[in-house]
Amino acid sequence: MSALGFGCWAIGGEHRAADGQPLGWGRVDDEESVRAVHRALDLGVTFFDTADCYGTGHGERILGRALGTRRDDVVVATKWGNVFDPDTRTLTGTDDTPEYARRALTASLRRLGTDHVDLYQFHLSDADPVRAAELRDVCEEFVREGLVRAYGWSTDDPARAAVFAAGPHATAVQHRLNVLQDAPELVELCERLELASVNRSPLAMGLLTGTRRGPLEPGDIRSRPPAWLPGFEDDGSGADPRWLERVEALREILTSDGRTPAQGALAWLWARSPRTVPIPGFRTVAQAEQNAGAIAKGPLTAAQSAEIDRLLGR
Numbered sequence: 001m002s003a004l005g006f007g008c009w010a011i012g013g014e015h016r017a018a019d020g021q022p023l024g025w026g027r028v029d030d031e032e033s034v035r036a037v038h039r040a041l042d043l044g045v046t047f048f049d050t051a052d053c054y055g056t057g058h059g060e061r062i063l064g065r066a067l068g069t070r071r072d073d074v075v076v077a078t079k080w081g082n083v084f085d086p087d088t089r090t091l092t093g094t095d096d097t098p099e100y101a102r103r104a105l106t107a108s109l110r111r112l113g114t115d116h117v118d119l120y121q122f123h124l125s126d127a128d129p130v131r132a133a134e135l136r137d138v139c140e141e142f143v144r145e146g147l148v149r150a151y152g153w154s155t156d157d158p159a160r161a162a163v164f165a166a167g168p169h170a171t172a173v174q175h176r177l178n179v180l181q182d183a184p185e186l187v188e189l190c191e192r193l194e195l196a197s198v199n200r201s202p203l204a205m206g207l208l209t210g211t212r213r214g215p216l217e218p219g220d221i222r223s224r225p226p227a228w229l230p231g232f233e234d235d236g237s238g239a240d241p242r243w244l245e246r247v248e249a250l251r252e253i254l255t256s257d258g259r260t261p262a263q264g265a266l267a268w269l270w271a272r273s274p275r276t277v278p279i280p281g282f283r284t285v286a287q288a289e290q291n292a293g294a295i296a297k298g299p300l301t302a303a304q305s306a307e308i309d310r311l312l313g314r
């Protein structure tokens, strides 16, 4: 598996919560998404992260279509736990029952056009840990049946991550990690238990790319950020200037050795721990090329990481 995965949330396209809250990244061009996945494959990216609810199923379909005959060359990760209505592109609730896990997996396999998922992730980050232990055992059944190779929990809570990690085929925790939002306990847990630390929002949802300004289109989750999404203004005008100031303070280090800011943000993650696997989102071939290009430039140095901690007052 490549040291870098590609996050397929944005390419799922628009979808929303029952109250109208946008949950996608606005409009996307499916043909460009497919071209971007192809370019990533050509550049050596072998890990793709999606979820059944991204675009209420559309994201998995697009990824399956883009991978085509190259499916077996890559690690495909998806997630379950949210319930959705594809006709209205709306998330309608959640379901943490074992019966639903099996139904969701069957549907994901069909949309992805594959007979197995390489990494199956529980998407409900704050779910009941007792319930989750049952689901972990269900994942073991999926492994025995050959439907799933490995599994993990997408959660920012180390205690919950540890519940899933107790399973023999648990290999990863997906959690938020980027240069502005460190997660020391989760990184420590992944190092101790020898799990992959799969890093969502590695570019702080675009804040770290040096290009994200505003205003944002109404279908973009960042135009009406939920409580768990800091760094963007509530009125759709774009990035919070205080966050951009912090990004600006890091620019010189992140752009060292000819890196773009996005490449620098990924380089910080690789320096953070040998277990990290960032999964930056993308919508275009140009973003795919730039993000895949980070691999060759490698991690920041320990001195650069220390300087970043100093600049951010950590």
Ligand SMILES: NC(=O)c1ccc[n+]([C@@H]2O[C@H](COP(=O)([O-])OP(=O)(O)OC[C@H]3O[C@@H](n4cnc5c(N)ncnc54)[C@H](OP(=O)(O)O)[C@@H]3O)[C@@H](O)[C@H]2O)c1
Pocket (backbone or CB within 6 Å): 006, 007, 008, 009, 010, 025, 049, 050, 123, 154, 174, 199, 200, 201, 202, 203, 204, 205, 206, 207, 209, 211, 212, 262, 279, 280, 281, 282, 283, 286, 287, 288, 290, 291
């Ligand atoms: N488990 C979960 O609950 C969960 C939650 C969040 C994310 N994730 C996963 O993590 C992945 C990545 O996280 P994320 O989507 O939150 O955000 P991210 O990777 O931090 O930021 C992605 C965004 O940054 C911009 N971008 C990417 N590459 C760029 C480049 N080279 N130059 C300029 N801009 C660039 C694009 O936004 P523009 O639209 O501005 O072009 C892109 O959509 C997701 O796709 C998903 O697979 C999982």
